[in-house]
Amino acid sequence: MTVLRTIEECRAWRARAGVLALVPTMGALHAGHLSLVAEAQRHAHQTLVSVFVNPTQFGPREDFNRYPRPIEDDLALCQNAGVDAVFNPAADDMYSAGPRAFIDMPDLTGVLEGKHRPGHFQGVCQVVAKLFNIVQPQVACFGQKDFQQLRVITAMAEALNFPIRIAPCPTLREADGLAMSSRNRFLTTDQRARALSISRALFFAMETFDSGVRVASRLVTIMQRTLLDVGNLGHVPLSIDYVACVDPLTLKPMEQIDGPAVCCIAARVGDTRLIDNVVLGA
Numbered sequence: 456m457t458v459l460r461t462i463e464e465c466r467a468w469r470a471r472a473g474v475l476a477l478v479p480t481m482g483a484l485h486a487g488h489l490s491l492v493a494e495a496q497r498h499a500h501q502t503l504v505s506v507f508v509n510p511t512q513f514g515p516r517e518d519f520n521r522y523p524r525p526i527e528d529d530l531a532l533c534q535n536a537g538v539d540a541v542f543n544p545a546a547d548d549m550y551s552a553g554p555r556a557f558i559d560m561p562d563l564t565g566v567l568e569g570k571h572r573p574g575h576f577q578g579v580c581q582v583v584a585k586l587f588n589i590v591q592p593q594v595a596c597f598g599q600k601d602f603q604q605l606r607v608i609t610a611m612a613e614a615l616n617f618p619i620r621i622a623p624c625p626t627l628r629e630a631d632g633l634a635m636s637s638r639n640r641f642l643t644t645d646q647r648a649r650a651l652s653i654s655r656a657l658f659f660a661m662e663t664f665d666s667g668v669r670v671a672s673r674l675v676t677i678m679q680r681t682l683l684d685v686g687n688l689g690h691v692p693l694s695i696d697y698v699a700c701v702d703p704l705t706l707k708p709m710e711q712i713d714g715p716a717v718c719c720i721a722a723r724v725g726d727t728r729l730i731d732n733v734v735l736g737a
Contacts, residue, residue, distance in 0.1 A: 456533060456534045456540065457540040459543070460543060460544065461544060461548055462544060465590065472539070473500045475500070475502070475591035475592070475712050476495035476522055477505065477666050478495050478595075479582075479583060479595065480545050482508060484532045487626070491596045491598060493536070498593075498594040498620075501540070502537075503538070503542060504533050505542040505586055506542070509549075509582040510550075510578075511582060513575075514572055518638075522637075527712075542586075549585060556581070558612055558615075562730075563603070564577075567719055571690065576607055579604060583608055584615070587612070587619055595612075598625075599623050599626050600626040602732045603706060605623055608621060625730075632654040634654060638729060645691050646727065650724045650729055652681055652682050652685075654731055656682050660700075670712075670730065671708070671711065672714075673708040674718060682695055682698065692725060695721075698720050699718070700712070701717050702717075714736060715734060715735065715737055716736060720732070
């Protein structure tokens with residue numbers, strides 16, 4: 456496996472590579488990321504994982520400095536997974552001094568994460584566009600756990616005519632249902648148990664939909680009540696950023712579900728912000 460530290464090194468390596476799949480990450484890799492690598496390997500002769508904690512997608516009161524950066528562990532996981540190259544640039548290389556260029560997809564970023572994290576998706580689109588230009592993959596793999604990110608990146612690739620196929624990858628969960636996330640390592644034992652109400656709320660909404668309910672507000676109410684049911688962990692704080700049932704293409708809230716829909720939750724357990732979703736009627 457080749458470790459690439461600069462844009463120049465990455466471009467030189469890319470010039471010698473064949474059909475390539477990219478897995479963009481911010482590191483702190485876990486089994487969910489490795490499932491993206493496995494999917495990438497099904498699509499291309501070679502795979503490149505980028506490991507870069509992107510400062511432009513964090514707000515001023517978010518966890519940029521706290522975000523885990525276990526690069527040696529990440530490199531070992533990639534090596535064992537058969538990754539061909541890891542691109543691990545410095546922020547100064549990715550963002551040189553001078554005017555900044557931003558990409559925005561306002562039709563898709565005014566709701567959900569975009570509403571609660573102003574500027575977040577400008578930073579996401581900025582870094583992903585940079586990676587697409589530097590790496591020039593034929594395929595890029597993104598997880599469905601960040602459903603809005605997946606939709607925004609897919610739309611950006613279409614709008615800017617990137618010759619790249621965006622491959623969506625299913626959310627990987629722990630045995631008890633908790634969606635895998637690099638931020639899960641911040642949870643205490645009690646907080647982790649409290650966080651299970653997020654996936655439980657989504658699964659209840661899916662069961663209700665499968666039973667025939669098509670009124671979105673009923674599903675939202677079920678999710679809210681489940682999140683607020685503290686059970687035996689009443690001393691563990693959980694605050695809701697949003698609970699929504701949205702159209703998977705427009706990301707707008709739905710009233711009557713007459714096609715596929717996405718139930719989305721963002722909540723804070725203690726100081727840790729977690730997101731999750733399920734797709735209905737896929």
